Amino acid sequence: MSNEIELIKDPGLPAHVHRQADIDPVAAARAERQVAILFMLSALGTLLLIFSYFFISEETFIFIPVLGQTNAHQLGLGMGMAIALFCIGAGLIHWAKTLMPDEEVVAQRHEFRSEDEDRSDFVKTVKEGAASAGLGRRPLIKRTLGAALGLSALSPLILLRDLGPLPGDELSKTSWKAGTRLVTDPGDRPLRPEDLEVGAVAQTLPELPAGEDHRSLADIGKDAVLLIRLRPEEFNLDAERLSWTHEGIIAFSKICSHMGCAVALYEQQTKHLLCPCHQSTFDVTRAAKVIFGPAARPLPQLAITVDADGYLVAQAPFNEPVGPSFWERSS
Template sequence: MSNEIELIKDPGLPEHKLRQSDVDPKAADRAERQVAILFGLSSLGTIVFIYSYLYIPVDRFIFIPLMGDQNLHQLLLGLGFAAALLFIGLGAVHWAKTLMPDHEVIAHRHELRSPDSDREAFVKTAKEGATAAGLGRRSLIKRSLGLSLGLVGLSPILFLGDLGPTPGNALKTTSWKAGSRLVTDPGDRPIRPEDLEIGAVAQTLPELAPGKDHHSLNDIAKDAVLLIRLRPEEFNLDAERLSWTYQGIIAFSKICSHMGCAVALYEQTTKHLLCPCHQSTFDVTRAAKVIFGPAARPLPQLAITVDAEGFLIAQAPFNEPVGPSFWERSA
């Protein structure tokens, strides 16, 4: 047996085979119409996307067998934009496979940076490719492609609408105002001082305004307040802050000043409030001063008293924005 290794001969390129569209003008025209239809379907998908974004309510639902109730707004947004991109891709592939030149080309390897002659050759080849692709002759493809790409390009512009409207003072204010009764959450039951024992904690909200039958989630996210009752002598507060309490009952925003999580844990023995998200810890006896964790500010304190009927009420709104920092916040 010979130890010589036989080199595999270069098989070369197979014989080029012409496509139907290369030899039959009718087939080429048919392929052109098919490409235009695909680009047209892309345009239709973009129109569905734009219409859904502008005119279909975000809370509109429809029932779909095997899928149940689906949000029509989100469904058509997804299907419309997916169709817009899909049919552009399918149209481009079909165009390349049926109408663009498919001659085999050998490209020799070279350095990463092309010499100037190759760069000039690239520009020349690109121009020849555009000519060979028939953009000049096949105006139907050119127009339908331009329409589909133009409409798809418009779609992201719609999302700029979600940047507004500007919040105004919405981040700086809550539903609390002078005279707002503190009510239990859940239950909406007004609270008297005697309802809270020493060491007790209660989550409260402002009493519903006339004409409202429930608290919205947005309101709860800003208005939630924790009531905590201590012995008056346990507080280490200045005179003003002490006047914001009532018979040992103190009220703080439940919204963490770090990232807006709910400060839901109270350590009765240490008199500390703990945010479970990032472990920011607040000392209740010292006006919710931060003693641990990433929170930058104490929890805002709500000044409280009682009304003529003996129910706990707010003396005034919060004197500072609740929740995490935002650009327009002064401190």
């Protein structure tokens, strides 16, 4: 066996193969048309989205084989956005692969910060590359790309309309008013003090006004209240807060003052309310004062009493906004 070591010469890069569009003007024109068609399809997709949003009712259904009954409004929105985004992406890729400059460049390793002369050359090269991309001499691509990009930018602006009107002061108000009865959730059954034993907890909502038969999800989220019954001597409250209770029954907003989660856990032995999301803990005996966790303020307390029929009612609305600490209040 020969002890000689055979050195293998680096073959280098394979010979560069020119694309068909680089050597055939007919192929280049065909590729340009294909890119323009993709951009036009993207624009049509955006128009389909806009048409579906404004002119196809949300209650309109059509039958499609395999899919069955399909909501035409949602189908139009989805198909329009998919066509718009896919075709504009496919057009850019096709343009880059068939028409943009196809030159192989070898860059030698150098210091991270180039010489000023090299930096100036780079800027010049970038400008030349932008010019050689072909926008200036391919007006069809330039116009169709502009139309596709311009129309696609309308999609998010139009869909912002579904966020609804500005809330104004609606976020700071609930449905609780003086005299509003507390009803069970679920069940909508008015509560009397004797319905709650010491240590019991009940989730309640405000009774629906006469003539209304349902609540919005937004109202349910803001209005939920926890009723907890203790022995009156277990409270550590000032005179005003104590007057907001009735026979040991105290009411707090169920919405955590940290991030708006539902305060759903009550520890009967410690008389603590716990938010399961981030473990904020509130002391019921001290008007839901925060004793642990990230919450910045106590749970808002609802002043309660009983009406002439003996049912639990609100004395007044909440005296502060319910919900997360974006109200920028401190405890």
